Amino acid sequence: MAEETELAANDLLEVLDAKDAARLDAFLWSLSPADRAWAVSRLDRERYEALMTLLPPEDAAGLLEELADEQARDILGAVLPITAGVVADEIPSNVRADILGGMDFKSTDEILRHMDPEEAEDVRDLIAYRPDTAGGLMITEYLAYTDGKTVGEIIQDMQDHGEEYADYDVQYAYITDSEGRLAGVLRMRDLLFTAKKRPASEVMIRNAVHLRDSQTLDQLTQFFDEYRFYGVPVLDAADRLVGVLRRSAVEEAAAERANRIFLKVSGIIGGEELRNMPLRIRFSRRLSFLSLNIVLNVIAAGVIAMKMDVLDQVIALAVFMPIISDMSGCSGNQAVAVSIRELALGLVKPRDFMRVFRKEFAVGVINGLALALLLGFVAFLWKGNPWLGLVAGAALGLNTVIAVCFGGLVPLILKGLKLDPALVSGPMLTTVTDMCGFFLVLTFAGAVVEKLV
């Protein structure tokens, strides 16, 4: 398996350089989607043009659709605008809007000018929506018929355009009035049991469940949790049918959001980072987070600098300060993670301040006690001085309680201030707990300094 995929990457290079379109197509689709993504990610940017022009446009579009958005953007940004335009014409509307909407304006504009004018208009409409809203997630490929048609006419139209509609993932057809406003929804299975000459309006579901194009991902997730629909019509403010939102698009967006949270908590700002992205983007996405952190770290270490006299007398404390700093960070981050998760599940709200405090306080006391005993014992063993054990243990124990309570609360506070908890909780937590930790250990030591020297 390992060898095979290694060969795959080399084979891809070779086939591309030979400009052998038939072999390329056959070869690429013999790989699993994961191996395909992996092999493509190994290409240097100069070969993207060959990849996109040798494949038939619909296959090139299929390839981009299954890659991560960042990777697809990278490829479309590297090829000629005319190539990008031809391929983009074939990508399903919601994926295409995601990809093009995330590129810089100039690149997007150039690609749009090389697309089919109707498709380009469609992209412009979709990009105008905010990304994680019903408008931004919906597809514009759906079946709609103007009111007044019979069941037979609709079935006839379906049979006439069967091939075209095969891509449409059809579960419902929509009936609109002359202004484009949604009049009703037809289920495929309803067509099964109806005489062909009856007007569709007699069997369609009126007042059908629908979504608004401005509804947010939170609202959409809730909606699809509650209703078991496969796809739901999306209306604009004037009740016009503008698209269809599929359950899978909402679930994908929710999973992507979970991944963004993970990356942000880890300190990657500005979206997905992939290793085949340009170095400039990669280090700047990380450096912005690191710069913030080092400033906060220097501030926290200022507490040590202010209490150098104690440290000067009891140099052994220098061994325990990084331990206290790191362990409090660990304990606090666990509480941060639980709060971020519960905020996402809707199980806590910013107003639950006191409840979270009580819950975290209990955990903090138990774990603080356990860690204090452990570290205190190690410190006592090292120098044979029970006072050193007491100082180190008490500082860690008390600071664990502070870190756990603060860690549980800081995401709620940030959320209440409309800030992003995933991004800011970690740095805020470690700064506060570092300052408290250094302060506690040096203050406790200062109080019993004659027992420690």
Add this chain to the structure above:
Amino acid sequence: MAEETELAANDLLEVLDAKDAARLDAFLWSLSPADRAWAVSRLDRERYEALMTLLPPEDAAGLLEELADEQARDILGAVLPITAGVVADEIPSNVRADILGGMDFKSTDEILRHMDPEEAEDVRDLIAYRPDTAGGLMITEYLAYTDGKTVGEIIQDMQDHGEEYADYDVQYAYITDSEGRLAGVLRMRDLLFTAKKRPASEVMIRNAVHLRDSQTLDQLTQFFDEYRFYGVPVLDAADRLVGVLRRSAVEEAAAERANRIFLKVSGIIGGEELRNMPLRIRFSRRLSFLSLNIVLNVIAAGVIAMKMDVLDQVIALAVFMPIISDMSGCSGNQAVAVSIRELALGLVKPRDFMRVFRKEFAVGVINGLALALLLGFVAFLWKGNPWLGLVAGAALGLNTVIAVCFGGLVPLILKGLKLDPALVSGPMLTTVTDMCGFFLVLTFAGAVVEKLV
């Protein structure tokens, strides 16, 4: 809104204590799913029995289905087994198996003995599958007909049992042979265009795409990325039809896995932690990770203890050690996150060692240089000693390169050893980078100690 949900939690208490079943039902479903989950999470465990018995079983089941699995387990574990059994009968098969499969054996067994024997058998079958496999994720509510029926007979059966099948989320019907082996798949829309007296076997899709009950989540995600099916039949090793796997179940499982990764990286071991879970579970899930960490921290701090002579002469270094430790942790964790994400996307494999190393080395050098200049400058300003700036800056810069390279590689190494990168990468990283960081700063300082005092 805030006030309303506060009222909701109080109202729920009041209605439950009044044992007013009609008001409870009306009240609960007037809330949004998120508010419902939130209000239920505010209840103490004594009130779960009232909640589960006052609601009609199908509504109680609907409520459990929309809660997080951990929360549903907590409720079923707190009520009488007979109550739990009656409610469990009504939960859809795949969700039910998830909930019951995660409880301790004794509780599950007692609930199963109070369930409808057929449903209980169904649970036992599903629980036997490993959780993130096709067998563990599939539903067992599907339409199957033995080979030999006509299209008309099938349509008749659908009309006769319309109400029962309404829950079935029907997009396909399945045709099996007399041994229960899958013979073909019927699309609803195919029934639309076929004369009623034709045998179904003439219109069904033979050799239909199917999955095996043992296929893993990775394989399933790939499969649904590639094929746009809504639901796919699942066969056992003897080709018997055992269930239907829906796209949404796979997407939900993938999202849950992303969340588990997030929690594990943050140091919560053993699954989801919710604040309404018992304190004992909550602190032990966190303490196991913390105990590991403190041992590693003490080992890392041993490097400082070994070089106390240098520290004793240049006490100012104590200020920089926590900064170097924390910053290297930050830089390294970013690389860890990118590798974990790329492993999940299939973009890197353990064999990509050298490639990841080269890529991370470049980022490490740039960010290391930036951070080194910053910290070096601060250190120089503080004491007016350029040598102190040089020592602090060089140690942080070099350690950043080490942390970034090691952070990028450690998930690949762990994955190659079949260990869980999400769980172990963080502690391994910080231990190694702490040791290197302390060693570097104290060694550099030792080399120029006469310039620093």
